[in-house]
Amino acid sequence: MSVVALSRLSQTNLLDWYDEHKRDLPWRNTNDPWAILLSEILLQQTQVSRGIVYWQRMIETFPTIESMANSHVDKVLKAWEGAGYYSRARRLHALSQLVMLPSSEGGFDGSLPSSHESLLSLPGIGPYTSAAVASIAFGQPFACVDGNIKRVMARQQRVSEPSTKDLQSWADEHLVRQRPGDWNQALMELGATVCTPQKPQCHRCPIQSSCEGKDTPTAYPIPKKTTVKKATLWTCVEFDRQGNPIISQRKPDGLFGGLWGPQLHEGEVPDMKSEQMFVGTVEHKLSHRSLTVHVYMSTRLSSQVGRHPSGVAMSVLDQKIIEIVRKSGHEQTSFGKKDDMAHR
Numbered sequence: 129m130s131v132v133a134l135s136r137l138s139q140t141n142l143l144d145w146y147d148e149h150k151r152d153l154p155w156r157n158t159n160d161p162w163a164i165l166l167s168e169i170l171l172q173q174t175q176v177s178r179g180i181v182y183w184q185r186m187i188e189t190f191p192t193i194e195s196m197a198n199s200h201v202d203k204v205l206k207a208w209e210g211a212g213y214y215s216r217a218r219r220l221h222a223l224s225q226l227v228m229l230p231s232s233e234g235g236f237d238g239s240l241p242s243s244h245e246s247l248l249s250l251p252g253i254g255p256y257t258s259a260a261v262a263s264i265a266f267g268q269p270f271a272c273v274d275g276n277i278k279r280v281m282a283r284q285q286r287v288s289e290p291s292t293k294d295l296q297s298w299a300d301e302h303l304v305r306q307r308p309g310d311w312n313q314a315l316m317e318l319g320a321t322v323c324t325p326q327k328p329q330c331h332r333c334p335i336q337s338s339c340e341g342k343d344t345p346t347a348y349p350i351p352k353k354t355t356v357k358k359a360t361l362w363t364c365v366e367f368d369r370q371g372n373p374i375i376s377q378r379k380p381d382g383l384f385g386g387l388w389g390p391q392l393h394e395g396e397v398p399d400m401k402s403e404q405m406f407v408g409t410v411e412h413k414l415s416h417r418s419l420t421v422h423v424y425m426s427t428r429l430s431s432q433v434g435r436h437p438s439g440v441a442m443s444v445l446d447q448k449i450i451e452i453v454r455k456s457g458h459e460q461t462s463f464g465k466k467d468d469m470a471h472r
């Protein structure tokens with residue numbers, strides 16, 4: 129790590145730039161720790177443009193930590209529908225219930241704790257989220273490290289593969305303790321809007337003069353190779369007499385845990401019965417998996433009771449499956465509009 133570059137990075141330039149150029153994001157217009165926590169958890173795996181939509185939906189549905197704690201987890205999953213990584217929603221619900229417990233029972237008497245250590249003890253809160261919430265919502269002097277800050281650091285220092293320890297040391301050394309929340313956000317904002325993975329705009333960068341990697345910025349850091357595994361699945365959607373699909377709630381620990389959908393089977397499609405018709409193939413990409421789902425529907429009505437898809441939380445993949453079946457136009461697929469007599 130270059131000591132020369134460390135001493136030259138202008139914190140004033142970066143904070144001035146942030147004050148002038150920061151994006152007007154809704155969670156930046158509030159001091160409410162709950163609203164800030166929601167934004168940090170959503171943004172862990174979601175782009176900012178989509179994060180705004182989900183954040184607004186979540187804060188409208190659960191304006192306080194108490195309102196989430198008093199809700200069933202299914203309502204949280206429904207509000208989270210489409211945002212992906214649903215374990216975040218389940219842990220957030222667990223967090224809200226823990227915070228609402230009295231301190232005599234291990235809770236926090238209804239207030240989100242302000243210390244880094246206490247935040248870290250909550251479900252779903254790792255070092256990044258804890259430092260981000262402690263600094264942004266409570267003004268605590270903790271430096272956070274995310275992918276954007278890693279890129280800025282690697283380029284400033286011309287380091288190909290910075291270790292977690294080096295990253296945290298660099299962030300700690302540069303933290304502006306009088307404005308920790310703004311400082312963390314300024315570094316992240318620079319990485320998100322100027323020091324981008326491709327085509328960084330070094331001519332606009334307020335800390336260009338201290339950057340050792342500006343001649344070949346995209347060489348730093350070396351991108352991690354992600355292996356995307358392909359998987360083939362199949363499903364056969366059945367309907368009840370009302371035209372509702374037979375869907376069930378998945379176990380919490382599996383793929384799309386806690387969400388509703390038709391039963392998915394891994395592997396090649398077995399020989400189908402005559403009443404099972406092929407309606408199409410759905411492709412769906414997750415961060416580390418690329419799924420191909422062969423979709424069938426049964427023309428024989430089920431004796432089970434189905435659910436209208438709008439009444440339960442479903443993943444985007446399950447919504448695509450139901451949509452492709454609905455578009456097949458078979459009379460079974462009218463979702464709750466059927467007259468019983470029509471199926472006798």
Ligand code: SF4
Nearest residue numbers: 323330333336339345
């Ligand atoms: S000068 Fe370029 S590479 Fe260096 S930190 Fe600024 S934007 Fe990133």
